[in-house]
Amino acid sequence: MPTGVALRDVREQLFAAAERVLLRAGPHALTSRAVTAEAGVAKGVLHKHFADFDDFLASLVMDRIARISAAEAGLIAAAGTRTVAANLRVVLEELFGSVAVAIISLITFRDDLRARLRAARGAPGVPLLGEAAAMIAAYLRAEQELGRVAADADVVTVAGMLIGTGHLMFADRDGTAPSSSEVDRMLTAALAGVLG
Structure with missing residues (x-):
């Protein structure tokens, strides 16, 4: 340059x-x-x-995590609108867009990066996915308060199941992303007995 x-x-x-x-x-x-x-x-x-390439990679992932945090308020504000499944489909399709899946692969691929991110976040679990599960759990709590999610539903567990299943659906970087109807079918099954 x-x-x-x-x-x-x-x-x-x-x-x-x-x-x-x-x-x-x-x-x-x-x-x-x-x-x-x-x-x-x-x-x-x-x-x-950046101090080094690992610092760059950690900053890239932390930037993605910050985007999830910024999106959380919008998701919680959507409580009571559309259906719970429709709101979650939008979140999962955005979360597991091709770039996010590639970043999760990067975190999995690089042990040093994963360790650095865990230390920076002060939290266990897979960086990015853990924050996404927390965002979905917060949304489901908001829906609980509105009576659209059962009062006794374990929203933390449900959120983790949605993240895990969503990741499995979208994880093939070379394949075709699942259709919205496939995601809806998964959400219907996952939310059975959870909706109020």
């Missing part, structure tokens, strides 16, 4: 490049050189903004 040319929001540019590499070639192909080449910047740019 020529000197004197300012990069606009270089972190986002590098995150977007990493996501493209993940989608195209998978976690094994994600290197600092691949990211900077995809972003069209010198390799030193990444190291100017």
Whole structure:
């Protein structure tokens, strides 16, 4: 890159490049050189903004986690609208979009990254998926308060089951994503006996 040319929001540019590499070639192909080449910047740019490549990867995942946290208020605000299953389908389809599935593969692929993220989050479980389960549990609690989810439903367990089943449905990076009707069918089965 020529000197004197300012990069606009270089972190986002590098995150977007990493996501493209993940989608195209998978976690094994994600290197600092691949990211900077995809972003069209010198390799030193990444190291100017991040301590090392692991710091970059952890920041990428933490950015994704922050997006989930930001989406939680909107999901809770949707309580009482549409059906519970319809609200959850939207969440699962957005959560398990191809980039998120690729990032989960990255977390699974890199033990050091997973350990770093657990320390940064101060929570056990798979980073990103744990936050998504907490978001769904909070939504289901809001629906409980409205009487649309049974008062005795274990919303934490239900949320974990939805995340696990959703991940299994969407996890094949090379395959076709499940249709909305397939997701609806899963939600109908998973929520049987849970809805008020």
